[in-house]
């Protein structure tokens with residue numbers, strides 16, 4: 001006998017078990033849960049990848065919110081049905097309603113347009129600023145205690161915009177870029193050295209765009225700076241390829257931009273906040289004089305934990321490194337006033 005969805009809903013609502021069942025057996029439905037909650041705004045390529053990685057970490061229930069409700073619900077149901085295969089069982093739900101993100105301790109924001117070939121991340125600003133405005137108001141009203149991890153591009157500008165829209169303390173609004181950019185550099189270093197990616201620790205600062213600042217002196221393999229392992233020409237090529245790493249993928253895909261590494265990097269940051277890991281990673285943070293930059297979001301080394309950006313570390317940079325970081329920060333500062341009116 002094939003049961004209709006309503007009949008299934010009836011049965012699951014009336015099967016006695018240890019706790020209350022909070023709805024019909026349907027996509028978007030959750031069992032009563034004591035788990036913590038992470039919301040992912042935007043159920044597109046980056047958002048869904050982030051949610052998928054988080055599901056496998058088994059650290060929280062996950063709510064995906066998208067302007068297209070069915071899109072979010074469909075992806076949530078698909079991921080939920082993968083629970084047995086990959087051994088996770090938290091609730092993964094989809095919604096278009098901001099009330100459903102209430103109680104989220106971390107909100108990852110991926111809603112917005114991705115780049116197409118020939119576009120810079122800054123070309124997205126007109127389209128994505130309005131989306132960030134709308135999403136920020138939803139988070140402010142329904143998850144006022146959350147820490148926000150921004151992924152929407154242009155990253156550093158959209159992170160600044162989000163902080164202004166929500167009015168959240170700056171430490172609770174940060175941007176995912178450095179983890180991704182460092183992972184890209186890691187990959188290129190591992191290939192050049194011929195070693196495991198696991199042994200590489202890269203450090204990339206600055207804006208998430210053409211002005212990003214890979215730091216070879218602070219990039220190590222097994223604790224050894226790459227300046228001792230690779231020649232200057234190879235290092236230079238790695239830095240250039242890192243800075244244009246996203247563009248290389250946009251060109252290959254011909255439609256849309258990278259999502260596996262960006263989504264995973266955002267999940268790593270969400271986990272660091274949720275579990276108070278105090279990870280030392282590069283992230284887009286609000287500067288108030290550090291590195292000679294004021295009132296701008298830019299990638300710097302931070303301690304990321306339950307308090308969001310708990311500390312910004314000031315490295316002793318060479319004159320050249322500092323000039324590059326300041327050039328990047330000043331570029332975004334001018335964009336903030338020219339393009340966003342701040």
Ligand code: APR
Pocket residue numbers: 041042043044045046047065066067068071110111112113114115124128131134135151152153154256257258259262
């Ligand atoms: N509210 C909620 N969701 C929205 C809104 C909105 N106002 N506007 C758009 N979205 C959703 C879209 O419906 C879509 O599902 O955001 C999702 C974006 O997904 P994709 O188009 O697949 O883009 P993606 O590759 O995930 O990139 C998202 O991350 O890395 C950045 O540059 C990238 O800005 C882009 C963002």
